[in-house]
Amino acid sequence: MTDRTVAPSIIDAVNLEVNLLPVHKFVLDNDTPLYFLSDKDSEVVNVEWVFNGGNLYEVQDNVSLATCSLLKNGTRSMSAYQLTEKLEYYGAFFQVGFGHEVVTLTLSCLSKHVNNLLPIVREIISESVFREEELDIFKQNSLQRLSVNLKKSEYIADNLVNELIYGSKHPYARALSESNIKALDRENILQFFSKYFAKGYCQIFAVGGLDSGFELMMNRVFGDLEFAKVVAPDRPVVSLSTDREIRKEVDSHGLQGAVRMCRAFPGRNHPDFITVSVLNTLFGGYFGSRLMNNIREEKGYTYGIYSYVQSHLDAGAWVITTEAGKDVCNATIKEVYHEMNILREEVVDADELDLVKNYLLGIYLTQVDGPFKTMARWKALITKDWDETHFYETIRNIKEISANEIQALAQKYFTEEEFKEIVVV
Amino acid sequence: MIKFKKYTLSNGLRLIVHQDMSTPMVAVDVAYDVGARDESPHQTGFAHLFEHLMFSGSLNAESYDEPLQRAGGDNNAYTTNDLTSYHCQLPKVNLETALWLESDRMMSLNINEASLQVQQKVVSEEFKEHYINKPYGMVWHQLRRMAYKNHPYQWMTIGQDLSHIEQAKIEDVRAFFHKHYTPSNAIITIAGNVEFDEMIHLTEKWFGDLAPGNKYVRSLPKEPVQARPAFERVVADVPLDAIYKAWHVVSRLDPQFHAMDLISDLLGNGQSSRLYERLVKQKKLFSHISCSHSGSFDPGLLTIEGKIVKGISLEQADEVIEREVTILTKSNVDFHELEKVKNRVESLLAFEDISLLNRANNLGIYELLGDASLINEEMHNYEKVSVDDIRVQSNRIFQANNCSTLYYQSSKKTN
Structure with missing residues (x-):
């Protein structure tokens, strides 16, 4: 019989080695760094484009969030539907993650389709047009979503944390508001997009079943874009509230x-x-x-x-x-x-x-x-x-x-x- | 292709071993063949409440979490209407700690008043946090009640009513444990850089001397075919009007399950899906719309839910949804569009398999469904779905008599 009264002996996790596997770095012709890790056995690929384009950079309130939300909604040559249909046809998932400092565009797809998808991402990054009609839909639906969120105590409490710690004017505390949403206009979004995405500072990360020569293909597709060498954010001063409760x-x-x-x-x-x-x-x-x-x-x-x-x-x-x-x-x-x-x-x-x-x-x-x-x-x-x-x-x-x-x-x-x-x- | 080997202990416990040499970690999943569908209508929420009690310690391990965490492990559990899963991941060198803990609580869980009382409170707070205290949070309770008259899918895993959880008695907890938490009702899956023979040896070592217990034989009331449309209107303190429509669909093992799954994707998954493109983008009638299905073992529900743009009536919203689903019953879906949703599934399945824990978890689920090897037939089953299958299946689903419609109307007079 197994003696259950004694726990099996273990090796303490603190005695195990934790090793961070090194990644490869390749620099595209436009000086954009590409970090990649190839896994020959994998059928899937994850590619991420990280831009310094969070709300620390915005001049008009919520313009960064609006730009991110609308990124998939049409380029010079494609309508929003044509664009998402193309991405979704290849079974790809394309997500835009919004943050205070960086914004992350993530393409997740089967390795066999990645060649067809990268040019679409290029087009999104360099030729998004933010049609007025899409902006109107975004505004209307954001206002509706906001009205639901404002009924959620967690949503309000989380916003209050940021307001008390950073001050309500600080980007770290800048929440969506009805007036901000209504004030968004296409010109500001286009300017923000141009400065922080099309001509912004970009770092690329790729992992999964990458073909040999993947970095060269990335260079062909993204190496000629006019990315900036570096973009540093404003660093507004935080103002801690004196309220305690x-x-x-x-x-x-x-x-x-x-x-x-x-x-x-x-x-x-x-x-x-x-x-x-x-x-x-x-x-x-x-x-x-x-x-x-x-x-x-x-x-x-x-x-x-x-x-x-x-x-x-x-x-x-x-x-x-x-x-x-x-x-x-x-x-x-x-x-x-x-x-x-x-x-x-x-x-x-x-x-x-x-x-x-x-x-x-x-x-x-x-x-x-x-x-x-x-x-x-x-x-x-x-x-x-x-x-x-x-x-x-x-x-x-x-x-x-x-x-x-x-x-x-x-x-x-x-x-x-x-x-x-x-x-x- | 996920490779695995199976072995059954003499007490009925089934073992599945999946080898992955690339990882220093090991994942252990224990699936019990019990879910909310196995509860009595007067004691709903019990399977889930019990899941909480499984962390109260056992005869030889005062705490479940602590020894596991000390071994560098992390764990979680979930309950669905169909099954209950406990899973953990830890460095492979410490695998036996997980087997010790899992076998000990399967053998002799520490059931006591004090932990029951605390977990009743915790689950009540979970009920409030996720359902009662959320705008639209009680919708799914209501929709299930409308759609199911006999089958226990009529309640959520959290339970029908807070009072059921508050009234649970210690003797009911004991009875539940003896009825369902036995080796013959469980499947253990071990995934990692492990050898099959060694896993048999270790599983025998820790689980071999457990009494088999009674094999639970499930006999659930069948849901009769819905005879007429169901309709309810609720006025609630929510900011926006919303509409929910649910249709009965086939069970998980039905040959038409995959066609049904693709129908829900065609309609409401992704921004190029029909409902989103036509009703949110083109017609601007909804601010949000989606389609999903319960994916349950027994016949489930396919649901469309939408939040309606201010100024549009619920009736109008209902009508356009009906029009969209009717199109699927009348005209063939375009081959390219069908290929799109199949490609999405292929991608989804591939991404699911990245995680070792997911693989272990899914092997356990498929084995509960009847055979773990079903996991490797899924893509083939999706590929087989034809344009005709979509139309035929749509005709079976989208009938007025098969539908429950819930109007969730904002009490604010701003519309």
Whole structure:
């Protein structure tokens, strides 16, 4: 009989090696970097074009978002329908991911069709026209979607977090509004598109079943576009609100409150950005966290509670987020402070710290498992101006950080008076 | 082509092994042959509530999560109307930790009042967060109730009503465990850089001495053929009018399933789909419209849902949808258009297979359906679908008597 009373022996994940497979780099004729990783066994390909074209660059509010949303809606030679029909005919998925700093265009398709699809992407990047009619449809449907979102307490609460931390004028906090949507005009979109896409700064990432000579083909299709050498964003100053508490009701029959707690945190190049990852995980970053154990597993106040650190360039926020029963929102906030307090006052015991470190290392092992995930890691590093040193530094920190260092970080950041509270019902 | 080997233990537990030499990780999926369709109408939401309780620890492992996380693993679970799946991924060197944990909770789950009470609260909050407290969140509950009169698909996995979850009793939990969570009702799939013989050995080691338990024999009430159109109008505090139409469709193993799936893609998947292009872009009657189906093991539903542009009436919206589906019953779809939706499926299936965990998960699902090797026949089944199949199947689906229509009307007088 198997002895079940003893857990099988394990090799601690912290003792396993995490290796980030190197990627190839090729520079197109127009100096655009192409990073690629070939996986001969794969039938599929992922190509991503990353532009410095997030809302940090916009002059008119929401113009970046509008440009991104309308990118697939017609070029000089193709209507919106012709364009999407062509992409979809080849079974391709083409998505545009909007962000504050970068915008990512992702083409996912079968390897055998990639040659037919790249010229279409070229056309989107260089010859989108943003017809007035498409803009009108976009405006109308965005207004309707917004009216639904404004009924969602989470949506409002998330926006309030950004407003309090960055100031309502800052791009990090710029949400869609009715007046912004109505004010959008074609000229501004065309200008934004030209400056930040057609003639913008682009980095390309490709992974999957790539033919040999893929980089040469990419050069033929994209190497003559007039991409810029570099585009640096404005870096507007954040203005932290002095408000500490917001309580808001959007639905008088609401059964739950969207609870958010947040404090300002340095931008992602601050040394603490790497070191707090273990503390954040232990506190509220995974299913076994202290917040989850206390507030979900012991008290049953919520389906889930998490904490995370926003990773913007110049400023960030440490945020705790949950949807809790309307009558236990205040009790939830009290428990969050209570857990912060324990971390400030008591050294984490070795057993729990080991657990979190092993868990995190397991996550990192998964994140570099296979070429697709490896490329996603590289993209995350490169687009933030980091390289593998940052990756290995993060791993090293997880392995080596001590309980005393964790406590010191808790004392530095888990200060109640610097946290803001938001409850939206 | 996903290669795998199968083995059945003497207690009825089925093992599937899929070898992938390229990864240092291993994925383990345990699928139990129980879903919300196996619940009593008076205790809906039970299968899902039970899924939460599966993380309460077991006889020899006080906690499920902790030892797994210590071994560098991560896990999750989900419940559908048809099945319940538990899956984890961890470094291959620590595989036995997952087998220990899964076998221990299959053998003797720690069922106690305290964890039941907490999970009842947690699931109630989940119910509120995902359904009650969301605009349009209760629509699917309503639509299922309209479409199914006998079959247990009439309720969602979260449950029909909060009170069912709140009233669950510990003895019901125990009975549920003994009835469904037995080796003979389970399939374990192991995927990674593993050898078949070694996996047989390890599975025998950890699961071999578990009592087989009773094999659950499913006998669900059949849904009678719908005799007349169903219609309801709800006035709710939502910002926009919305329309939902659901038609009964074939079961997962029906030879016409793939034609039905392609019909839903033709209509409402992607920006070049018929409904989007014609009703959102050309006619500007909807701000959003999509078509999907439940993909359930027993006969399911194909649904069109749309949010309507202000100033357009629900009746008008209904009429244009009817007109679009009628076109599919009358005229043949263009060969090029059919090829488009097939290409989409081919691509989708290929992308699904990138993830080791997906492969393990899907092998378990197909084995529950009857045979894991079905996973490798899917693309062929889609390729076979002809222009005629689409028209014939559309005629079976899009009949007035087969349809449930729900008007979700905004109580705001701004329309």
